[in-house]
Amino acid sequence: MKKIALAIALIASLVMPTQAQAAQTGFMGGPLTNLDPASASIHIALSNFPKDGGLYIQECVKPVAGSRPTLCNSAVQLWISTSAGATFLPTSDIVFKPTAAFNAGTTAVDCTVSSCGIFLRYDHTVPGNLTEDQFIAVTFKSSGAAPTKPVDEITATINGVPLSTRTAMKISYRQLATLAAQAKSGAALTYASLAPACALKKMAITALKGSGYCDIAITSPGTLEFGPVNAHFPLELTLGVQTIPTFQVSGSRHTTVPMRSNFGEKVTYLGTGSCTVTNRIITAKKGTCTIVAGAPGVNGLYQPLNLRVVTVIK
CATH class of the missing domain: 2.60.40.230 (Neocarzinostatin-like)
Incomplete structure (x- = not known):
């Protein structure tokens, strides 16, 4: 027992x-x-x-x-x-x-x-x-009076997606993030990024890291009808996504592929099947062409590039 x-x-x-x-x-x-x-x-x-x-x-x-x-x-x-x-x-x-x-x-x-x-x-x-x-x-003294006006309310979005003061929205390193906000009172708002990992210029937020958190503070001074408020919107930072411009493989002409990724990393290419890549130029013939593009990532900023493009050329 x-x-x-x-x-x-x-x-x-x-x-x-x-x-x-x-x-x-x-x-x-x-x-x-x-x-x-x-x-x-x-x-x-x-x-x-x-x-x-x-x-x-x-x-x-x-x-x-x-x-x-x-x-x-x-x-x-x-x-x-x-x-x-x-x-x-x-x-x-x-x-x-x-x-x-x-x-x-x-x-x-x-x-x-x-x-x-x-x-x-x-x-x-x-x-x-x-x-x-x-x-x-x-506890308070019982002489307290009810508020003469309600506290203002702020709603905010990034790229059209609503922000929350309780749950952090995820944004990636160097992602395009456009902030928009309005007060219920119609008052002019002021904005601040309270963490150095996020830059705020006009209404554009730029994540300068690929991990951690930022805090965007939006303040309403209030109006005659609404009291002032300071709202905090947390952001969770994630690794950036490395990309290259799209390209199409053709059997009738040579295709030049991008030299660098969106983060400036040099891209390497390997062509197998019915195509080869030499000096960034794809030469292809009929059959299945597979192009693998790769680039290194940076720890804490962005992911490695590992792109595979398969094209059937007739």
């Missing part, structure tokens, strides 16, 4: 979800109770900061056990990281300014009625990892 009990205990420990584990990061801060509804300031000190990525500090309505909050105040979110563009370094005196009333999308939240608090979670560089999730309850 003891062996069976031990086996059951071992299985239970193996299948326990990661979010059930205690967060590594230590939180110390205050005040946390009887806060001013409109001008609260909580000073936070973090210890045992994780090495795998940064953290977001959010004001949210308390979620059900085992899940992440869905109603959060995007206007006061902080990014804690050693990366460029972060709101605070992990070792800083972090000042967090929650409000008693806010809008989460179309939902109006009153923290004098709902259970609100500070929510810590991994940032966009560690997607899907819930091990640093923790909720610290706060």
